[in-house]
Amino acid sequence: MNARVFSQNIENWYLTNKRDLPWRQNPQPYRVWLAEIVFQQTQIAQGLTYYQRLLNAFPTLQSLANAEQDEVLKLWEGLGYYSRARNLHRAAQILNEAGHFPISAAEWLKLPGVGPYTAAAIASVCYGECIACVDGNVMRVIARTHFISDDIRKSSVVKQIQSLVNELVTHADDPGNFNQGLMELGATICKPKSPQCNRCPLQNQCTFYHSDALPGSVPFKSKPQKRKERHLHFFYASQSKDVFLHKRKEDDIWGGLYVLPLMESTDKEWPDNNRGYKLIKKNTHLLTHQKIHYYIWDVVSWSDSPVALDNFSRFIKEDQLPALPRPLKQFLEEQFV
Ligand code: SF4
Structure with missing residues (x-):
């Protein structure tokens, strides 16, 4: 060549x-x-x-x-x-x-x-x-x-x-x-x-063009590794149209974005689900290397919350929402219709 x-x-x-x-x-x-x-x-x-x-x-x-x-x-x-x-x-x-x-x-x-x-x-x-x-x-x-x-x-x-x-x-x-x-x-x-x-x-x-190889056979790409599966439980608390959100640390997915306060479980279902919270949404979201099973629980008040809150958590107005992961943005849009 x-x-x-x-x-x-x-x-x-x-x-x-x-x-x-x-x-x-x-x-x-x-x-x-x-x-x-x-x-x-x-x-x-x-x-x-x-x-x-x-x-x-x-x-x-x-x-x-x-x-x-x-x-x-x-x-x-x-x-x-x-x-x-x-x-x-x-x-x-x-x-x-x-x-x-x-x-x-x-x-x-x-x-x-x-x-x-x-x-x-x-x-x-x-x-x-x-x-x-x-x-x-x-x-x-x-x-x-x-x-x-x-x-x-x-x-x-x-x-x-x-x-x-x-x-x-x-x-x-x-x-x-x-x-x-x-x-x-x-x-x-x-x-x-x-x-x-x-x-x-x-x-x-082009050697491929002049060969008998089937279209799509070159390049060969082996299957990617299986996605890691995770179970994330989000807790939804709103006051009028303000919603309680938490800014994520940068060492995990969605770093720097805001999310509903969350806990992660290793099992399919959150084990502590009889505190009276109501499961209002359950779905999956695919990332390149992870499959996220997410569950959204309605909580009555934060005094009842299982999540330890810190300086990065606060109520934010519906019309001033910061950047959110796609599943939560979609969920909040559904709530605020
Ligand atoms: S496979 Fe076809 S399109 Fe691709 S480089 Fe060869 S001749 Fe060009």
Whole structure:
């Protein structure tokens, strides 16, 4: 495979086929960094509203750094992986204090929430650094063009693909365009189940295309580990339309968000369920690595509550609710109709 031809095909294709995305019109570090954080683990269609909402609320690094964490989390509400929002906010404060953006991937990597992929994306797009970005889309394209059929979850396979892209990017005229092109090709053409090979600029060079392999057979991805199951019992107390909420610590799911005070049990049902509380909702909520069984109990008064409360708990008005996990937001919306 000719690496120079491969890289040029990607760059040329990208320049004429790239999607019109807001940060591409003006690829300043702040906008590109914000986009890279929002779109980690998030599809473009789902994240665009969030990106725009955050940019409108915080048009500059300084405005983001000076915001309250609760404000950032509220704008992030519903997008999941809340550590991204907390790290974005922390990193903004560090950058604002430093007074400038880093210009190399190695420097970006020192910031909270910035991993090798994000650092490489920002440094190549904003500063032209010759460094490879490898995300899930790139993994798929390279696995197919180079016919790598081993399990894509294996670290040896990830290393093999990273090393191939490290080599390919050195043949690019513009590493930022090459990286974005390879990711874009994976996202829009070389899709997981139905690659559109007849529209692909790599068709001539693609080993998968010229093989008899069934569509979808490469890359091979083993099944993920079973989700951990948890049982969370929330206690609902309201006063007129104020609701008692508790801000979560950052060392667990939904860190920094507000929840109804809660207890966790190992059993399917909360063992202490004859205190007179009424079970008003029971459901499950899936996170990437956890299956949450949640139960919402109506309590009469907090003197009756089984949960020890602290300075992070208080009554909050219905129209001033802070960021909440999706199941609780939905529950409270049902209560306040
Ligand atoms: S030719 Fe088909 S399988 Fe190969 S990279 Fe292009 S879209 Fe993917």
